[in-house]
Amino acid sequence: MKRLLSISCSDWAFNLGTFLLRIGAGALLMPHGYDKLVHFASKKNTFMNFMGIGSTASLCLVIFAEFFCSLFVIVGLFTRIFAIPPAIALAVALVKAHHGDVFGAGANAALFLTCFLAIVLMGPGKASVDGMIGK
Numbered sequence: 001m002k003r004l005l006s007i008s009c010s011d012w013a014f015n016l017g018t019f020l021l022r023i024g025a026g027a028l029l030m031p032h033g034y035d036k037l038v039h040f041a042s043k044k045n046t047f048m049n050f051m052g053i054g055s056t057a058s059l060c061l062v063i064f065a066e067f068f069c070s071l072f073v074i075v076g077l078f079t080r081i082f083a084i085p086p087a088i089a090l091a092v093a094l095v096k097a098h099h100g101d102v103f104g105a106g107a108n109a110a111l112f113l114t115c116f117l118a119i120v121l122m123g124p125g126k127a128s129v130d131g132m133i134g135k
Helices: 013-040 055-075 079-097 107-122 129-133
Strands: none
Touching: 013 055, 013 107, 055 079, 079 107
16 A cells, blocks of 8 residues: 555656557557548548648648657657657647537547657657667
């Protein structure tokens, strides 16, 4: 019981936690990007036009963030860099698409945003390609 209430963390527990966070967040976000990638032709004209860059360019950036960056986060290669685009895309989705409704329609975006921000702050851990090459 004393161990459960402790604020200290062993190295293996931290590395296991970062591994589970990377795999979970990346694997659960990838299908969202894959769906957009597969249905690109039907979504490119109706997707949200963010900051006037065009709906097709916005969709391409979201696909990059949700699918390709999630893949890099799962593998653990350049993890902190590749966790930033999904965090930005999810922040935009939360604010613009879901109107900041954290406890309603935007709950998934808020949860994913929190996960990717934690990955940016903590890094990939040793159970990653970055950890193996000593970054």
